[in-house]
Every structure is written in C-alpha cells, then in structure tokens.
Amino acid sequence: EVLTGIANLQYLETLDLRIAEVTELPSDIYKLQHLVRLFILPEVKLATGIGRMEALEELKMISIYSFYSLEFLQELAQLTKLRSIHIRMQGEISHEQELVLITSIYKLSMCNLHSLKIDKFDKHGVEYGTYPLAMSEALSSQHPLQSLRKFKMRHGHLTKIQDRMGSLNHLEKLALEVGEMEQKDLDILGELPSLLYLFFAVIECPKEMLTFRESTGFHCLKYLAVGNFRNGAVMLEFQAGSMPRLEHLKLGIHTSDSTLCGSYVSGIEHLNMLTTVRVFIFMEPNQDGVATDVESAITSAVNKL
Numbered sequence: 101e102v103l104t105g106i107a108n109l110q111y112l113e114t115l116d117l118r119i120a121e122v123t124e125l126p127s128d129i130y131k132l133q134h135l136v137r138l139f140i141l142p143e144v145k146l147a148t149g150i151g152r153m154e155a156l157e158e159l160k161m162i163s164i165y166s167f168y169s170l171e172f173l174q175e176l177a178q179l180t181k182l183r184s185i186h187i188r189m190q191g192e193i194s195h196e197q198e199l200v201l202i203t204s205i206y207k208l209s210m211c212n213l214h215s216l217k218i219d220k221f222d223k224h225g226v227e228y229g230t231y232p233l234a235m236s237e238a239l240s241s242q243h244p245l246q247s248l249r250k251f252k253m254r255h256g257h258l259t260k261i262q263d264r265m266g267s268l269n270h271l272e273k274l275a276l277e278v279g280e281m282e283q284k285d286l287d288i289l290g291e292l293p294s295l296l297y298l299f300f301a302v303i304e305c306p307k308e309m310l311t312f313r314e315s316t317g318f319h320c321l322k323y324l325a326v327g328n329f330r331n332g333a334v335m336l337e338f339q340a341g342s343m344p345r346l347e348h349l350k351l352g353i354h355t356s357d358s359t360l361c362g363s364y365v366s367g368i369e370h371l372n373m374l375t376t377v378r379v380f381i382f383m384e385p386n387q388d389g390v391a392t393d394v395e396s397a398i399t400s401a402v403n404k405l
Contacts, residue, residue, distance in 0.1 A: 102120075103122065103125065103126050103129070104126065106126070106129065106132075107129060107130075107131040107132060108350040109132065109135050110131075110132070110133070110134065112132050112134065113134055113135060113136045113137065114135075114136065114139075115132070115137070115138050115139070116137070116139040117139065117140050117141065117144065117200075118139050118140065118141055120141075122140070122141070122144055123143050123145065123358060124144065125140070125144060125145075125146060127149065128230045130149040130150060130152045130153055130304060131152075132153065132340050133152075133153070133154065133155060134155050135156060136155055136156065136157045136397045137156075137157065137158040138153070138156060138158070138159050139158070139160050140159075140160075140161065141160070141161070142161050142162075142163040142188045142190065142221075143163070143390070144163075145165075146162065147172075147173070147396060148157075148169060148171055148172050148175065149175070150172065150175050150176065150179070151174075151175030151176070151177075151178030151179065152178075153177070153179065154178070154180070154181065155181060156179050156182055157181050157182060157183045157184070157212075157349055158182075158183065158184045158185075159179070159184070159185045159186070160183060160184070160185070160186035160217075160373065161186040161188055161219075162185070162186070162187055162188070162189070163187075163188040163189075163190040164187060164189050164190060164193055164197070165190050165191060165193070165288055166187065166191055166192055166193050166194065168197065168219075170196065170197065170200050173200040173201050173204055174200055174203075174204060175206040176204040176205075176208070177203070177207035177208060179208065179215045180208070180211040181211070181212055181213065181373060182208055182211070182212060182213055183212050183213060183214050183215065183337075184213075184214065184215035184216075184250075185208070185213065185215070185216060186217040186218075186219075187201075187212070187216075187217070187218050187219070188218075188219045188220070188221060189219070189220045189221070189340030190216065190221055190339060190346060191221075195363070199370065205245075206245070208217060209245045209247050209248060210247070211244075212247075213248065214247060214248060214249040214250060215248070215249065215250035215251075215381065216245075216248055216250070216251050216252070217250075217251075217253075217254070218252070218253050218254075218264060219253075219254055237241075242369055244272060245268060246267075246268065246269060248268055248270065248271055249270050249271060249272045249273065249294075250271075250273040250274075250376040251268070251271055251273070251274050251275075251276075252271065252274075252275040252276070253275070253276045253277065254275060254276070257304070258276060258277070258278050258279065259278075259280075259281060260278060260280055260285065261278060261281065261285035261288050261289065262280075262288075263288060265288055265292075266288040266289065266290075266292060267291075268292060269292075269293055269294060270294055270296060271292050271295055272287070272294050272296045273295075273296065273297040273299075274292070274295060274297070274298050274299070275297075275298075275299040275300070276296070276299070276300055277300070277301045277302075277303065277327070278300060278301070278302050278303070279302075279303050279304060279358060280302065280303070280304050280306070281300070281302045281306055281310065282306065282307070283307065283308060283311065286310050286311075287316055287317070288313070289317075289318075290312075290316040290317025290318045291317050291396070292323060292329075293319075293320070294320060295318065295320060295321055296320055296321060296322050296323065297321075297322070297323040298318075298321060298323070298324050298325070299324075299325040299326075299327065300325075300326060300327065301317070301326070301352075302327075306335065307366065308335075309335040309336070309398070310335065310336055311336075311337040311339060312336070312337065312338045312339065312342040313339040313342050313345055314339065314340070314341030314342055315343070316342060317343070318343045318346075319343075319344065320345060321343050321345060321346055322345055322346060322347045322348065322349070323346075323347065323348040323350075324343065324346055324350070325349075325350040325351075326350070326351050326352065327352050328402045335364060335365075336351070336364070336365045336366070337365075337366050337367050338365075338366070338367035338368060338370050338371055339367055339370060340367075340370045341370070342367075342370065342371075343371060344372070344373065345372055345373055346371050346374060347373055347374060347375045347376065348374075348375065349368070349371065349374055349376070349377045349378070350377075350378045350379075351365060351378070351380070352379075352380045352382065353365065353379065353380070353381050353382065353394060354382045354384070355381065355382065355383050355384050355390045355391050355394065357398045358363075360368025364397075365394070365397070365398060365401075366395050366397075366401075366404060367401070368398060368401035368405075369401045369402075369404040369405060371405070372405065374402075374405055377398075377402050379395075379398055380385040381394060381395060
C-alpha cells in the first residue's frame with residue numbers, strides 16, 4: 101500500500117526497500133525517471149520495463165529467476181548509466197537466459213559499469229555450487245570487462261581461474277571462490293596491476309603449496325584474505341619481497357590430517373608493511389595439537405615484525 105502512487109514522486113532519487121516486506125513492485129515504478137539508486141531484497145519480482153529507468157546508477161539486489169523473460173534480461177543493457185549491480189542467480193536458469201544475461205553485462209561494462217557482484221543460490225536460498233561454464237568463462241574474458249574496478253563472485257564458485265582474468269587492468273577489488281587452484285592460477289591473479297583487495301577461497305585442497313614471491317606480482321595489494329579450504333589443509337608461503345605494500349592479512353586455516361600437512365603458513369615475517377593480522381583456525385577432530393602448533397608458529401612470525 102505504501103508503494104501505491106509512489107510513481108508520483110517524480111524527483112525521487114533513492115528507493116531503499118531492503119527491510120520492507122515487499123515481494124513485487126508496481127508496474128508504474130518505472131515512471132521514476134530520476135531514480136538513481138534502487139535497493140531491493142532478492143525476493144522482489146520485477147516486471148518488464150526496467151530499461152526505462154535510464155538514470156539508474158546502482159541496482160542491488162536483482163534476482164534472476166527461470167520465469168524472467170529474455171526481454172527483461174535484454175532490457176538491463178539499456179541502463180547505460182549503471183555503475184554498480186548486484187545479481188543473484190536464483191535456482192536453475194536456462195542456457196539461453198544465461199547467454200542473454202552475459203551479453204547485457206558486456207554491454208553495461210562498455211558504458212559505465214565499475215562494480216559487478218554475482219551470487220548463486222538454489223530456489224530455497226541456499227548456496228548453490230558451481231557457476232555455469234559459459235558464465236565463468238565469459239566473465240573472465242579479456243573483452244569488454246576492462247572497465248571493472250570491483251568484481252565479486254560469492255556463494256558459488258568458478259571451476260578454475262581463466263587465463264585472461266589477469267588482463268583486467270582496472271580491477272581494484274576481487275572476491276571469488278574457485279573449485280581448484282594451482283600456482284599458475286595464483287600467478288594469473290598476481291598480474292592484475294591495480295589490485296588492492298583480494299579474497300579467495302578454494303574448494304578442493306591444492307596439490308601443492310601456493311607461494312607468493314617477488315616475481316608473482318601483487319605489487320599494489322594492501323588487503324589479502326584467504327578463506328577456509330573446505331576439503332584439506334591450506335598451505336601458503338610468503339617469500340621475501342612478496343607483496344611489498346600488504347597491510348592487512350586475514351587467513352582461515354583448516355587443520356587436517358592430510359599428508360600435505362606441515363607448515364600451513366610460512367613467511368609472514370617477510371611482510372614488512374603489515375599492520376593487522378587476523379587468523380581463524382578451524383579444527384578437525386583430534387587436531388588440537390596441530391592447531392596449537394599453527395597458532396604458535398604464526399604468533400612467532402608476527403612477533404618478528
């Protein structure tokens with residue numbers, strides 16, 4: 101009832117409905133030609149016509165359901181002033197919907213899009229596993245996502261890091277989950293020349309230690325967060341000269357009886373610019389001693405700074 105007649109507020113610039121129990125917006129909402137920011141809950145359904153909101157710069161969060169028409173997904177590309185969008189892929193969507201959505205994202209990134217966040221949940225709102233292959237490959241391609249400064253893919257993961265991701269020259273903030281990661285994948289991320297913030301989590305335990313070294317890159321990085329590896333131990337090494345500007349380090353360590361166990365994290369004492377270190381240790385049963393050793397080793401390294 102509150103939304104009845106809201107289209108009469110012709111000069112409204114911000115509409116924030118994130119704590120309102122609204123599931124559907126009135127069709128005349130698109131008459132708000134001066135609306136710059138639209139914030140809604142993922143349960144809210146949008147009608148065809150969103151392309152008419154030409155002043156829109158921020159759109160969060162829009163859920164893409166299987167019943168959305170291709171016309172609606174195409175209309176997203178008409179929001180040429182859009183700077184930031186948060187998309188939730190809800191449940192199963194068709195391959196055709198996926199491709200149209202990717203095309204719209206491409207077109208937006210050729211205009212003003214700087215911030216892209218994508219989540220993937222099932223129809224019940226539960227974290228939903230792997231992104232469709234076409235989505236993960238397309239969003240990691242060289243062209244035309246060059247304009248992106250902020251890129252987040254959470255609550256669902258890419259199969260692997262694509263080679264071309266290292267060419268996103270303007271990217272400053274990156275958060276993603278990956279099925280597998282090898283040293284060469286870490287090196288690809290290190291090629292991002294403007295990267296200031298990096299969060300990554302790996303689903304499967306890497307078969308090798310991941311090493312940050314001087315030649316790896318990350319020369320501008322100030323914030324690094326490595327999430328909990330769900331199926332095994334995290335093995336990280338920071339060599340002398342690596343990440344010379346790193347100020348904040350956040351680690352999630354999963355103790356395990358894996359044969360790879362040894363030095364879970366080594367070389368923190370080489371990160372001379374650190375101001376903050378936060379470590380979360382997730383213990384497997386009967387791994388109290390391992391957790392104590394890890395804590396002791398990290399404390400000793402930090403005390404050397």
